[in-house]
Amino acid sequence: SAVISQKPSRDICQRGTSLTIQCQVDSQVTMMFWYRQQPGQSLTLIATANQGSEATYESGFVIDKFPISRPNLTFSTLTVSNMSPEDSSIYLCSVEVGGDYEQYFGPGTRLTVT
């Protein structure tokens, strides 16, 4: 397993601003993932972050809106840019550990955009 922390745990932001979310893992991992969970909804994958390469974005998500950094094997950031109220969600990072593709999740960042 892995222990994952996220900062901030929650934030309230004004529209038009940007927020950077940090994800820290207690061990070195190759794959990190960023998800969005809109209110009352399931998780949607935003992008996959592999250390040393550009993140791979899922359909409907673009780098200009959700830039991701992955500077080393234990850390990643997701920025939510030019925010609007529709960006109000929980943002979760996860890591893949072991050989069975299981993912472990951080506690999430609850973002409210006003």
Next chain:
Amino acid sequence: AQSVTQLGSHVSVSEGALVLLRCNYSSSVPPYLFWYVQYPNQGLQLLLKYTTGATLVKGINGFEAEFKKSETSFHLTKPSAHMSDAAEYFCAVSFVNSGYSTLTFGKGTMLLVSP
């Protein structure tokens, strides 16, 4: 394309009753299947997983699930519900692409436990 369907957005049981949360999947390749639980204001916790081998898998907190290929199902059960089981449960299927996997989640089932 892979997909996951969870029947019932809400399931209500009494404490001590059987818990049954339903999950059906669609996958073009042998699936890896997972159940996660999310307690209020927390991240997701892995309950159990099926990869290969024994089709009945046991997880944490007394939960288990059975992989039925013929029915493309992976239902989650627990013989006796506790109040502490009240949470949202997500079924997920993995999709392997270029050597790594991504998870596709169902819409979730909220389990309500009454005394």
